[in-house]
Amino acid sequence: MNGSNGVYELAERARKEKKWLFDTGFKKWYSPDEFYNTFSQAQYSLITYLQGVKLRDPFEGIEAANQEICKLQKNVEGFTARVLTYYREKAVDKKLRDF
Known part of the structure; x- marks a missing residue:
């Protein structure tokens, strides 16, 4: 699966910008790889969730x-x-x- 739920694109963007992904709701950090591995197989819409994820140093x-x-x-x-x-x-x- 390469991003129908937006996870791949966001993880790749983070990699290119040398940033990690920060979940503002749960206050949890993900490396690009952790983020992709955690959410890439999600069978549900992540649109709302992804709005709370920010790329940060x-x-x-x-x-x-x-x-x-x-x-x-x-x-x-x-x-x-x-x-x-x-x-x-x-x-x-x-x-x-x-x-």
């Missing part, structure tokens, strides 16, 4: 993921500090009450 995806990790790390650190402060203050309050 995979290195930009790595950078975006690293930025997201940094953001999440900062959120975890901030939340951890709040929790520790809360319980430290509660422990001090309890010691003062028990004194």
